[in-house]
Amino acid sequence: MTIQTAPQREEHPRGAVAVEVTGATRVFQGSAGTVTALDGVDLTVGAGEFVSLIGPSGCGKSTLLRLIADLDRPTAGTIEVFGRTAEQARLAHDYGIAFQQAGLLPWRTVRANIELPLAMHGTGRAARRERADHLIELVGLTEFADHYPDQLSGGMQQRVAIARAVAEEPSLLLMDEPFGALDEMTRERLQGELVRICAETRAAVVFVTHSIPEAVFLSDRVVVMSARPGQIREVVDIDLTRAARSDEGLREDAAYFAAVTRVREALHHGSPTPAQGVELR
Amino acid sequence: MTRRLVDAATGLATLVLLALVWELYKWLGPADGWSIGEIRVLPRTSDLAMPHTWEILGRLADPLTAAPDAPSLAGAVLAAGAFSFGIALLSWVLGVTVGILLALGMQRLRVVESAVLPLVILSQTIPLIALAPLVRGWGSRLYLGPVEWEPWMSVAVIASYLAFFPVAVGALRGLQSPDTIHVELMRSYGAGWWATLVRLRLPASVPHLLPALRLAAANAVVGTVVAEVSTGIPGGLGRMILEFANFASSDPAKPWAPLLGAVLLGLVVAGLVALIGLPLSRFRRVEVSA
Numbered sequence: 001m002t003i004q005t006a007p008q009r010e011e012h013p014r015g016a017v018a019v020e021v022t023g024a025t026r027v028f029q030g031s032a033g034t035v036t037a038l039d040g041v042d043l044t045v046g047a048g049e050f051v052s053l054i055g056p057s058g059c060g061k062s063t064l065l066r067l068i069a070d071l072d073r074p075t076a077g078t079i080e081v082f083g084r085t086a087e088q089a090r091l092a093h094d095y096g097i098a099f100q101q102a103g104l105l106p107w108r109t110v111r112a113n114i115e116l117p118l119a120m121h122g123t124g125r126a127a128r129r130e131r132a133d134h135l136i137e138l139v140g141l142t143e144f145a146d147h148y149p150d151q152l153s154g155g156m157q158q159r160v161a162i163a164r165a166v167a168e169e170p171s172l173l174l175m176d177e178p179f180g181a182l183d184e185m186t187r188e189r190l191q192g193e194l195v196r197i198c199a200e201t202r203a204a205v206v207f208v209t210h211s212i213p214e215a216v217f218l219s220d221r222v223v224v225m226s227a228r229p230g231q232i233r234e235v236v237d238i239d240l241t242r243a244a245r246s247d248e249g250l251r252e253d254a255a256y257f258a259a260v261t262r263v264r265e266a267l268h269h270g271s272p273t274p275a276q277g278v279e280l281r
Numbered sequence: 282m283t284r285r286l287v288d289a290a291t292g293l294a295t296l297v298l299l300a301l302v303w304e305l306y307k308w309l310g311p312a313d314g315w316s317i318g319e320i321r322v323l324p325r326t327s328d329l330a331m332p333h334t335w336e337i338l339g340r341l342a343d344p345l346t347a348a349p350d351a352p353s354l355a356g357a358v359l360a361a362g363a364f365s366f367g368i369a370l371l372s373w374v375l376g377v378t379v380g381i382l383l384a385l386g387m388q389r390l391r392v393v394e395s396a397v398l399p400l401v402i403l404s405q406t407i408p409l410i411a412l413a414p415l416v417r418g419w420g421s422r423l424y425l426g427p428v429e430w431e432p433w434m435s436v437a438v439i440a441s442y443l444a445f446f447p448v449a450v451g452a453l454r455g456l457q458s459p460d461t462i463h464v465e466l467m468r469s470y471g472a473g474w475w476a477t478l479v480r481l482r483l484p485a486s487v488p489h490l491l492p493a494l495r496l497a498a499a500n501a502v503v504g505t506v507v508a509e510v511s512t513g514i515p516g517g518l519g520r521m522i523l524e525f526a527n528f529a530s531s532d533p534a535k536p537w538a539p540l541l542g543a544v545l546l547g548l549v550v551a552g553l554v555a556l557i558g559l560p561l562s563r564f565r566r567v568e569v570s571a
């Protein structure tokens with residue numbers, strides 16, 4: 001694997017658009033009535049672009065992510081991933097995914113867990129091992145390569161899950177609050193690692209989070225959503241360069257704080273009380 | 282390794298304790314047992330009803346009968362035990378195969394589950410004693426080409442009928458045990474039913490499957506011995522239990538020998554199944570969430 005040094009907005013080999021969501025609506029029929037989780041959502045994620053979804057609890061962030069991953073189907077609207085349907089993209093292994101829980105297979109070692117997607121898609125043993133070794137080093141778990149998940153801390157498990165998600169160098173990464181269960185220090189370190197990994201693989205990322213600082217730190221654009229029905233309220237462009245992002249000093253930067261303020265205002269816009277479930281740190 | 286030694290020692294101590302309880306009751310219990318009305322709830326302690334443990338063991342070394350070339354009782358019991366062991370093992374393999382196939386079918390298709398699972402449960406309500414003569418009757422009327430239906434095959438069928446049940450239920454629970462997050466991960470990999478089965482469902486089913494295999498082994502042993510008793514086929518421990526019961530008054534220690542043989546059979550089979558679990562220990566790791 002070579003480290004990409006080219007500027008980030010150059011022509012992406014997979015074309016210009018990673019995800020194209022058009023008029024996506026998802027209505028859940030339950031015994032307690034119907035819930036409109038998403039209502040006519042339009043969203044375009046460019047290739048190599050990092051987009052965060054933020055909004056109050058229950059506004060449909062996970063639902064939207066699951067639609068893109070083809071783990072769920074929209075009631076109306078279409079979803080395209082690299083010009084194909086979401087299902088074709090899933091079957092073509094176009095994306096890697098990480099959830100809030102690590103979801104490692106308990107009977108597989110760290111290395112075997114990271115190798116899982118490669119093994120399932122027929123990568124040879126030697127290539128698999130080489131890739132896994134590289135990723136294990138990238139997430140700083142070299143000494144734990146042969147440990148089992150129950151021997152790792154939560155943060156370590158999450159790092160394995162992220163390594164697993166990027167194992168196949170997907171052009172698209174889908175992440176649903178991957179750092180949600182972690183302490184602040186681990187979280188910031190993993191954010192730094194994620195920025196590094198994204199720079200390396202040039203993957204487009206759709207990232208669900210509850211944390212405004214996290215969204216701002218990581219994203220090119222922050223999509224602010226509102227609940228009942230789940231809709232996109234505003235899209236905030238974050239114009240911080242990726243080079244600046246890999247520098248920890250960014251978190252104290254004035255431009256960074258300005259962006260945090262803009263996202264916060266977008267979240268509160270139109271709602272007199274602070275949105276529930278969003279961390280305002 | 283030390284744990285296994287401790288386990289073995291504990292097992293041995295339990296046996297000794299059991300023998301002690303036997304002797305203690307024999308010593309202290311009323312000679313005529315203890316009855317509530319007509320029903321005797323505690324056994325008689327006479328030497329006829331409860332021979333001393335050392336007499337039972339000592340009898341094993343003596344010849345089977347008074348005939349000059351008779352083998353020792355222990356030898357006869359071991360030979361019968363080996364015969365029953367063969368049938369029990371075959372029944373276990375049959376039962377496990379059928380049970381796992383049923384579980385796979387039920388996991389694969391909801392319809393199969395709702396159609397078959399009630400039947401599977403219902404099947405176990407038919408008493409073995411009622412089933413045994415039926416199977417024997419059917420078997421003798423089967424035409425299998427060059428192969429003749431042997432009586433011991435009836436026994437194997439009956440015993441596997443008992444053995445498949447815990448496997449079918451346990452394997453189904455195991456195959457259905459993976460969390461949504463893991464199932465969705467497989468889906469995100471574009472994995473079909475087979476790949477999901479091999480990578481996720483089978484490994485995840487191991488903790489449920491091992492106890493089921495152990496239960497199946499116990500059922501196969503009990504099923505074999507009981508089916509031998511109720512069909513009366515010669516050669517195994519079941520028939521020996523029947524025959525030796527006649528010696529209860531003339532040679533009171535003798536009827537206990539095939540029972541000891543059955544216990545030994547159970548231990549051997551249980552031990553073999555435990556061996557299966559050894560290389561599978563990593564599949565028994567549990568997930569701890571962050």
Ligand SMILES: Nc1ncnc2c1ncn2[C@@H]1O[C@H](COP(=O)(O)OP(=O)(O)OP(=O)(O)O)[C@@H](O)[C@H]1O
Binds near residue numbers: 028029056063230
């Ligand atoms: N499988 C389902 N069946 C019924 N309703 C559902 C289902 N999944 C989600 N919902 C509903 O859809 C709405 C959006 O849920 P979703 O999980 O997308 O929210 P979210 O934005 O991810 O929330 P959080 O930030 O708490 O994770 C909620 O009201 C939820 O109750």
Ligand SMILES: [Mg+2]
Binds near residue numbers: 062063176
């Ligand atoms: Mg969610």
